[in-house]
Structures are given as structure tokens and as C-alpha cells.
Amino acid sequence: MTAISSVSAAQPLVVAKVATSEPLTGNVVTSANSASSPSSVVSLGQDAAIVDAQTYNVRGLIANPDIPPAWEYTQQDQVSLNMMGNFSTTSGVGRFQGLGASLMSQLAHTGKSISQSVIRTSTAKALEPAELAAAQAKLHSAAADNSITLTLKTASGKTVQLTLTSQDNGLAVQAQVSGGDLSDDELSALGQMADGFQSAIDGLTARPPQLKLDALTQFDASVFSSVDLNTRIKLDEQSIQTLQLHADADVRSVKMSGALGNLDMSVDLKNAAVLGDSDQQAKALKGYMSQIEAARKRGDGDQQLLSMFEDAFTTLHSHYPATRVSDAPQSVSSIELTDTDHSLLTGLADFRASVSEKGEYANPARPSEMDSFAYDLSQSTQSKGRDQLNRSIVQEQQSHLTASYHKPLWSGQKLDLSRDPASQNYLYYQISDQASSKTSIGYDKGALVNASVSQSASQSTRISRYVMGHLEDDKTTPLKSSKTQNFLSVLNQALQQDKEAKLGHGVSWLKQTLAGIQDKVLLQSDPARLQGQV
Numbered sequence: 001m002t003a004i005s006s007v008s009a010a011q012p013l014v015v016a017k018v019a020t021s022e023p024l025t026g027n028v029v030t031s032a033n034s035a036s037s038p039s040s041v042v043s044l045g046q047d048a049a050i051v052d053a054q055t056y057n058v059r060g061l062i063a064n065p066d067i068p069p070a071w072e073y074t075q076q077d078q079v080s081l082n083m084m085g086n087f088s089t090t091s092g093v094g095r096f097q098g099l100g101a102s103l104m105s106q107l108a109h110t111g112k113s114i115s116q117s118v119i120r121t122s123t124a125k126a127l128e129p130a131e132l133a134a135a136q137a138k139l140h141s142a143a144a145d146n147s148i149t150l151t152l153k154t155a156s157g158k159t160v161q162l163t164l165t166s167q168d169n170g171l172a173v174q175a176q177v178s179g180g181d182l183s184d185d186e187l188s189a190l191g192q193m194a195d196g197f198q199s200a201i202d203g204l205t206a207r208p209p210q211l212k213l214d215a216l217t218q219f220d221a222s223v224f225s226s227v228d229l230n231t232r233i234k235l236d237e238q239s240i241q242t243l244q245l246h247a248d249a250d251v252r253s254v255k256m257s258g259a260l261g262n263l264d265m266s267v268d269l270k271n272a273a274v275l276g277d278s279d280q281q282a283k284a285l286k287g288y289m290s291q292i293e294a295a296r297k298r299g300d301g302d303q304q305l306l307s308m309f310e311d312a313f314t315t316l317h318s319h320y321p322a323t324r325v326s327d328a329p330q331s332v333s334s335i336e337l338t339d340t341d342h343s344l345l346t347g348l349a350d351f352r353a354s355v356s357e358k359g360e361y362a363n364p365a366r367p368s369e370m371d372s373f374a375y376d377l378s379q380s381t382q383s384k385g386r387d388q389l390n391r392s393i394v395q396e397q398q399s400h401l402t403a404s405y406h407k408p409l410w411s412g413q414k415l416d417l418s419r420d421p422a423s424q425n426y427l428y429y430q431i432s433d434q435a436s437s438k439t440s441i442g443y444d445k446g447a448l449v450n451a452s453v454s455q456s457a458s459q460s461t462r463i464s465r466y467v468m469g470h471l472e473d474d475k476t477t478p479l480k481s482s483k484t485q486n487f488l489s490v491l492n493q494a495l496q497q498d499k500e501a502k503l504g505h506g507v508s509w510l511k512q513t514l515a516g517i518q519d520k521v522l523l524q525s526d527p528a529r530l531q532g533q534v
Contacts, residue, residue, distance in 0.1 A: 069120040070132055072172075078102045079173060080116055087118050087171050093146050093205035093233055095171045096164050100148065101198035103162055107175040108191030111182050115140070117172035139165055139172040145234040148201055152193075152219075153226045154179075154186055164201070189223040204231055204243060208304050211311040213254070217247045218319045225249070235259055252316045260305040261373075265353035267316045273337050274381050274395070275320055276347020280518060284346045285317055287522040288377070291399065294525065299403030299431050301373040302357055309355040317348055335388055340491055343514035344439050344451060344521055345381070345395050352378040362406055363417045365469060369428055373403045377523075389446040394438065397523040401433040409467065424469035430462040435525035451491050453520060456482035457527045481527035487517055 069087070071080075082102045086095040107114060117136050121127050127135060138144065144165035152160040158179035165172045182190065196215020203212035216227050226248035233241040241258035253266040275281070289310055296306040337345075354376035363369045377399045385391035408415045409425040417423050435457040442450030458480040465473040494513040501508035524530040 067121055067124075067126045069118050070127060072115060072117040072136055075116075077106060079106050079114060083116060083118055083171055083173065091168070092166065095166045096146075096148065096201050096205055098198065099164055099173060100150075100162070100201045101194040103164065103173050103175055104150075104194040104197050105191055107160070107162070107177075108187045108194065111177070111187055113177060114173065114175040116174075117170060119170040122169050135170065136172070139167065139170045140174060141165075142232070144170075144172070146232065148204070148231045149229070150197060150216075151228040151230075152190070152224050154182070155221075155223060155225050156180075156183070156186070158182060158186070160190065162197075186223055189220045193219065200229065204233060204241075209233075209241065209258070209308065211243075211254070211256070211308045211315065213245055213312070213315045214318065216245060217252055217315055219247070221249060221321050249321050254312045254316065256308065256312070259358070260302055261355065261357035263305070263309045263312060263353075263355040265309075265312060265316060266351065268350040269321060271350060271381060272320070273335075274345055274347075275349060276342050276345065276518075280342070280347030281317070281320075283518065284348045284522060285314060288313065288348075291377070291523060291525055292375070295375045295399070295401045295433075298433070299373045299375065299401055300371075300405040300407075300429070301355075301375070301403065305355065305357060309353070313353055317351070320349065335383065335386065335391055337393075339510075339514060340448065340451070340495065341393060341441055343491075343517045344441055344453065344487070345393075346379065346397070346522060347518075348379065350379050350381050352376070363424075363426075363428075365417065365419050365421075365424055369404070369406070371405045373405075375399070375401045375403075389443060391443050392450070393441040396439075397435075397437040399433075399435045399523060399525050401431060401525075403429070403431040405429050409465070421469040424466055426466055428464040428466070430460075430464075432460040433525060434458050435523055437521065437523045439521055448488065448492060448495070451487040452484060453487070454482070454484040455524055455530055456480075457525050457530045459527060479527045481531045483530060485520060491517075 073080075079099070079102050082099050083095075086097055086099060090097065103114065117139050119127070119132070119135050119139060140163070145167040147163065147165045149161065149163045154160070156179075158177060160182070161174075161176050161178075163172075163174045193215060196218075199212045199214075200216055203210035213229070216229055219227050226246070228247075229243065229245040231241075231243045235241055235258065239259040241256070243254070243256045246253045250270045251266060251268060255264045256262065276284070292306060292310055292313070295301065296303065354374070356374040357372060359370045359372040361367050361369070362371045377397075379395065379397045381393065381395040383391060383393045405428075406415060406417065407427045407429065409427060413425070415426060417426065435455075437453065437455045439453050440450050442448075458478070460476060460478050462474070462476040464471060490513060494508075494510040497506055498508040498510040500506045
């Protein structure tokens with residue numbers, strides 16, 4: 001599809017840089033030498049004499065103020081106005097402010113593809129037509145310093161792709177639709193995602209970055225079949241931050257890599273039968289947030305990185321897609337789970353999640369001592385038997401923490417390790433923790449015959465104490481505990497009470513019994529807590 005509202009599309013146009021971002025209106029001055037110059041120069045909303053003469057190029061030198069920035073098209077639309085304001089007042093990823101929302105909103109309003117770019121030369125002369133075309137192509141490509149691409153596939157088989165790119169001397173956007181024109185419903189759903197798209201952009205380009213991906217995972221599944229977000233942000237000359245988000249009816253995943261470290265997680269939505277109600281899910285999420293925070297504190301993890309990990313974990317486990325009627329009952333091996341079954345499960349979808357910091361050799365005197373942090377979590381659910389009366393379910397949860405870090409020897413001491421022995425007064429921690437939980441449920445001829453939860457947790461803490469560079473103490477403290485809880489008798493009793501209550505005899509305590517069991521199935525990584533000592 002072609003770009004909308006394009007003017008003189010056969011040649012690029014140039015727009016003069018002005019002190020304010022007025023609408024794209026004003027005088028068009030035709031170039032006298034069309035063979036070697038851009039087709040026109042546009043003065044935006046004011047006299048052409050009001051041009052900012054202090055325009056610096058990427059090298060910090062004052063560029064020629066008489067050479068205006070070159071625009072791909074001249075057009076009076078919201079996207080171009082947004083780009084003009086951002087390009088003249090901000091730099092880098094700051095130029096994406098409000099641009100994702102305006103790009104998506106304009107596409108939703110017109111249904112037409114969009115392409116626009118603006119480039120300022122970093123030399124003392126204007127770009128030749130061939131040079132300008134090459135610069136525009138590079139700016140629209142993945143070779144740009146910063147890029148954000150959102151790809152949406154519709155249930156009807158069409159593909160929508162929106163891309164924002166920027167670098168020191170340029171800013172570009174594109175919105176393309178393939179596979180046919182978008183329907184009114186698709187355009188409407190697209191417009192409703194505009195603010196969520198911008199929220200994701202604002203979070204990723206913030207300092208420090210934040211993961212605000214909720215709206216992109218909560219898309220209208222009746223209109224869109226999948227959402228993919230791919231970003232590349234240049235943090236500085238040495239650091240690049242990348243993110244990949246995918247969401248569809250079967251899986252959600254996030255991968256992120258940056259200066260602080262990496263995170264990687266995936267949630268399996270195919271087995272919707274294991275999902276609990278909103279209260280159970282909220283309780284499980286709260287429990288996992290406590291586990292992650294405890295691991296951060298114990299392993300001295302970076303708070304910013306772990307905060308993004310928590311945000312991603314919560315986003316992927318919130319607002320699961322509605323159960324598809326065609327796949328009902330959406331259960332393990334096509335068997336519908338009972339309330340009793342759900343009481344022994346977490347209520348969350350199966351997942352795997354990991355986070356790791358970039359290792360740092362923080363002690364020049366002892367290069368083998370690395371500061372590091374790595375943590376992973378997972379849950380998987382399996383079943384056997386396709387008969388509702390004869391079946392078994394096993395759900396396993398696991399976590400693993402490894403970390404090492406330096407701490408001051410004395411409270412209030414500033415740790416500044418160097419080769420000087422006087423700086424070598426510190427404690428070096430090495431942490432290794434593991435935890436697991438296994439829930440087993442079994443039925444024989446319709447009768448509940450197995451309902452148990454087995455949990456174990458172990459911690460190893462090694463602390464090496466150095467004074468003036470000499471090892472004075474090296475101690476390892478192991479902790480380990482395990483327990484198995486059998487809920488068979490209490491559940492059978494509650495089920496019998498419930499059966500009698502329905503016949504008009506006695507009182508049912510089934511609901512309260514099931515709620516009490518739900519509190520005991522979540523993973524516990526602290527041996528003391530597992531044994532009820534804290």
C-alpha cells in the first residue's frame with residue numbers, strides 16, 4: 001500500500017528547522033536546480049528567516065544552519081506534526097514520545113499505510129539525492145540505533161506492522177498492512193491499543209527502563225490472533241537493550257537483554273484446565289512475588305532488574321485469555337478438573353522464568369571472586385488417563401538461586417576494593433539454594449485415592465572473611481528440610497459432609513477445607529518456613 005497524503009512522491013522534500021513545532025503549513029519555495037537539489041523547501045508556519053542557527057551535528061560541531069532537515073514527504077497529519085515537534089526538541093529515544101500512539105491512531109483512522117522520515121545532515125552540505133535515499137533506507141531498517149516494531153496478526157489472516165526508528169540525525173516511522181484491507185472492527189480494535197502501545201514504548205525508553213506490557217498481552221482475541229513486540233534501544237556506546245514479547249492464545253513470552261542482565265520467561269496457556277479463579281491466581285501471584293523478593297534480598301540481586309522481572313511475571317500471568325468454547329473443557333488430557341483438584345494446584349498456568357545479572361569481577365586483588373546473581377522458577381503439570389473416573393495429575397514447582405557478592409566487613413564501611421591491602425577488608429558471600437514442590441492427585445473408579453503435597457528446600461551459605469587481604473575465616477552453613485502433607489482423609493471427610501449436606505443432613509465444610517489447602521501448595525524456598533519455624 002502507498003503512503004497517504006504524499007506530496008511529490010517522486011522526489012524527497014526538505015523541511016526547514018524552526019524554533020517551534022507549528023503545523024505543517026507555510027510557504028513552499030521551489031528549488032531552482034531540481035536536478036541536484038531537493039524538490040522544495042518548506043517554511044513551517046512562520047517566516048523562513050526564523051531559523052535556529054545553533055544546530056549542532058553528531059560530532060558537536062555547528063552544522064550549516066541554512067541546510068534544513070530533509071523529510072520523506074510533506075503532509076499535514078498528526079504523525080508528521082508529532083515527529084516535527086519531537087525531532088526539534090528531543091534526541092535519541094526521547095523522540096518516540098507520543099509517536100507510537102499517533103502512528104497507530106492514524107492507521108486506525110485511515111486504514112492506509114504510512115511512511116515518514118526526517119533526516120538532518122551532519123556535514124556542511126546538503127545530501128545528494130542518492131545519499132538521501134540511502135540514508136532514508138538505513139533509517140527505516142534494523143540498522144538504526146533505536147528501533148521498535150509491533151506486529152499484529154488478525155484472526156482473518158492480515159498482518160499489521162508498525163515501526164519506529166531513530167538515530168542521532170534522524171527519525172522515521174512506518175505502518176504497513178498486508179493481506180487485505182482492515183475491517184471496521186479491526187480498525188476499531190487497533191485504535192483501542194494505541195495508548196497501550198505508547199505505554200510500552202514509554203516504559204522501555206525510560207531511565208531506568210520499566211516493563212509496561214499489560215495492554216499488549218490483553219488484546220482482543222476475537223480480532224487479533226497474535227502480538228509481537230521487538231525493540232532495540234541504544235543505551236550508550238557500549239550497551240544495547242533488546243526485548244522480544246510474544247502473545248497468542250497458546251503462549252506468552254518475554255525475553256530482555258540489557259546492561260543490567262537478562263530475563264527470559266514463557267507461560268503455557270494451552271492447558272487452561274489448571275487455571276484457578278481470580279482469587280486463587282491473585283494469591284499465587286502474591287506468593288511468587290514474595291519468593292522473588294526473598295531471592296533478591298538473599299542473593300543481593302539488582303533491584304531494578306528484579307523489579308522488571310516481577311513486572312514481566314505479573315503481566316504474563318494476569319488476564320489469561322478466555323477459554324475457547326471450541327476447545328472446552330480446556331483440561332489436562334481433555335478431562336475436566338473438579339474443585340478438589342483445583343484446591344491442590346496453584347491456579348496459575350505452567351511456566352518457566354529465569355533472570356540473571358551481568359557478572360562483575362569486583363575485586364582486582366582476587367579476580368576469581370565474581371559478583372553474580374541467577375534465579376529461575378518453573379511449574380509443569382502432567383496427567384495420565386483419559387477417563388474421568390480413573391486418572392492422575394502431578395504438578396511440580398521448582399526454584400534455583402545461585403549468587404555471589406561482596407559486603408563490607410564492618411557496618412557503615414564503604415567498600416572500595418583495589419589492589420591495596422588496606423582496602424581488602426570484606427565478606428564474600430556464595431549462595432546456592434534449591435526448592436521443589438510436588439502435588440499428586442489420583443482417582444480410582446471415581447474415588448479420590450491420592451491427594452498429597454511433598455516439598456523440600458535447601459540453602460547453602462558460604463561466607464569468606466578477609467582482613468587486610470588475608471583469609472581469616474571461611475564458613476559454609478547448610479540448611480535443608482522437607483515434608484509431605486497427605487490431604488486424602490481430610491478431603492474425603494469434607495466431600496462426604498458436602499454430599500450429606502446436599503441431602504439435607506449436616507453442614508458442608510468443603511469450601512473452607514479447599515481454601516485452607518490452597519494456602520499450603522505454593523512453593524516454599526526457605527527451609528525454616530517450610531517447617532513452620534517462622
